[in-house]
């Protein structure tokens with residue numbers, strides 16, 4: 001049974017890919033619990049399955065075995081429609097590439113998830129501009145993605161992911177395309193927002209120094225998932 005403040009929980013999660021007659025085992029026996037407000041980094045060698053794990057946690061890919069509970073519901077026992085609703089209601093996603101829509105302004109991009117939820121335009125604009133101000137882009141509302149720097153684009157993507165106030169933000173190498181200074185700034189911003197908004201944060205990173213700034217570091221190896229001691 002999930003505890004009341006548990007946001008996301010994985011039980012005995014496994015993922016294999018068929019390779020001809022053999023199965024390529026990527027993940028096996030993964031148990032993981034993310035509580036409200038947790039900050040957690042997932043590290044591991046290239047190909048160890050970090051992105052695969054994040055996709056499973058977000059219900060974007062299906063496991064070969066095991067289950068993921070989001071807000072107490074098994075993501076893979078519900079309909080596709082319900083899975084989408086749960087994802088929408090409780091999760092935010094940030095990727096290495098910002099995925100902002102190029103023809104829309106920063107403000108319009110961040111309003112989008114609220115408009116999709118049928119929030120009135122005025123309210124959506126207000127919430128989006130507040131969130132953009134929180135990520136330091138209060139003076140860039142009308143800029144299109146092509147008129148923003150790399151770090152600013154990633155900040156806008158974070159604002160878009162958080163504007164719906166998700167319980168948990170899943171971030172896959174969100175600083176992977178940034179130089180050192182920007183990577184650190186964006187990482188710090190995510191931790192700060194996570195703290196301020198009470199959002200749980202699961203962040204996949206290659207960077208051990210950045211990972212060490214989170215509350216928990218989980219390491220993926222062939223033996224499975226283990227938690228680093230402080």
Ligand SMILES: Nc1ncnc2c1ncn2[C@@H]1O[C@H](COP(=O)(O)OP(=O)(O)OP(=O)(O)O)[C@@H](O)[C@H]1O
Pocket residue numbers: 017024026044045046047048049050051052053
């Ligand atoms: N659709 C797929 N079909 C077959 N194999 C796949 C598929 N997707 C991923 N894999 C394999 O699963 C393994 C884990 O991939 P994943 O992208 O999760 O690793 P990662 O730890 O995120 O790597 P990186 O740090 O390089 O991004 C890799 O060996 C990859 O080749």
